[in-house]
Amino acid sequence: MASISAKLQQALAAREHSGLRRSLRQSELSQRSSDFSLNDYLGLSQHPMVRAAFRQAANEYGVGGCASPLLSGWQAPQAYLSKQLAEWLERDRALLFSSGFACNQGVLRALGGHYSVIHADRLIHASCYGSHKLKRFPHQAFDSLTERVAASDQAQLVLLESRYSMDGDELDWRQLGALKRKASQLDVWVDDAHGIGVSGDDGRSICGQLSQAEVDFCTVTFGKALGSNGAALLCEEVVADYLVNYCRDFIYSTAISPAQAAAVSAAIELVRSAEGRVLRQRLQDNIGYYQQLCQQHGIATPAAATSPIQWVPVGCPQITVKITERLAQQNMRVQAIRPPTVPEHTSRLRITISAIHDAEAIRDLVEALRAVID
Structure with missing residues (x-):
């Protein structure tokens, strides 16, 4: 630490001076x-039905995931939640992750190399940053995005949010659907962290508005309206199989616990009721x-x-x-x-x-x- 402690203190002092230093409360x-x-x-984090589901699964399976999904961390509650999500949101598969951040970072690392460029709304969540291929466009500016996509017929990806986490505005899904239908070279990824459970018919948010053919990837997180922890990527069958083999964050991370999965399943039932x-x-x-x-x-x-x-x-x-x-x-x-x-x-x-x-x-x-x- 002696080699970098002075630099760390200097960086913290700069944050303090500018009024940007953070601390835990x-x-x-x-x-x-x-x-x-x-x-x-x-x-829902305090709902009796969700808490009871967590307790029951913890009593039966214990409180931890205990292994990665490809070892022995894939048990009945996680398998049920994955199937439940895919059926509810009308997607082929749902892969479970420890958090939305881990999901976005891990899947982008695994798939990013297959795209010539990754377009991202200027206000996209920080979990989507990191790729050298990422090019930001003005917030919700679909005219600008359309021009950029049309400039190349190579495979491209766009990153969006169903509801932007700091401004609170909703994705213009009609414009997105129109763009997707005329740009076959474009794959669409929507982070639905702040929409699922709250927006749309039956709380289905963007997945209730646009099909899998229109939104290729959808990140659903469990830590907002569903009141728990963890996340899932909704995607096509071939993508899920690829990620099970090539996504390091999925392969080498401990699975979410059976108790977490059971709590999320109970929350989904409540959302649909x-x-x-x-x-x-x-x-x-x-x-x-x-x-x-x-x-x-x-x-x-x-x-x-x-x-x-x-x-x-x-x-x-x-x-x-x-x-x-x-x-x-x-x-x-x-x-x-x-x-x-x-x-x-x-x-x-x-x-x-x-x-x-x-x-x-x-x-x-x-x-x-x-x-x-x-």
Whole structure:
């Protein structure tokens, strides 16, 4: 460490000076009703049915994956979840990964070499970065993307999100479908982390809008609306077989645990049920109520009216952090989002609305925002 410790301290000092240094903060379970930084959009992480499924599988199989999927880490709960996902989302296969980040990084490393260029929306998640072939285009600029794709008839890939994690806006899936239908050389990958369970018919999000022929790859994560951990890649049969043989992150990583898989399966059943429809409607009601109160109090709400990801623009990272600290003094947890997560000069308060928030908590939040912003 002596050889690099001074450089590390210098880098941390630079982050501190620019107001961009991060640190861990312990979250208290007792404050969940006033926590607006969670991605648990439907509150399923605490749902009795999901917790019971986890306990039952843990009692039967233990709490760990214990081996990679190709050794003995592929057991009945993981196999059932994989089949359940593929059938629900009408795809050939679903490969399970330990996280959405691991899924995106690992699969891109395994498949990236087969494409001449990888196009990526400017606001794509950080888990999609890394390839020297990656070329970013302006956010949601399908005209620009169409021109770039038309410039070559070689195999190309585009990376998109169904709902962008910082701005909260939805993918224009109609334009995407139109582009895909006329560009046979283009494969489409959609990261559905913030859409699955929340958006579309039956909570199916982008997979309910576009077929496998239109969206070749879809990353579904379990740590947002499904309330657990892990992720899956939905894809064609030949792609899944290739990845089982060539994706190092899949081959050499410990499988998600049977208990995790059972909890996700229970969450999917809830999402598809009448209760799931009630939770999605409650979420939309809460989003609408938040936006209504913000408009009454003159607080900017740039995000879409249907998005659980709301945000308040601030600009200066230091001020953004100070605002969150003042909110924390009132037991309100809101996340300060700063570069490099978002572009320079766009630091913001990221506010995630959930079905578990009640009207009082939302009123308290907006009143606290008005007080600290003024």
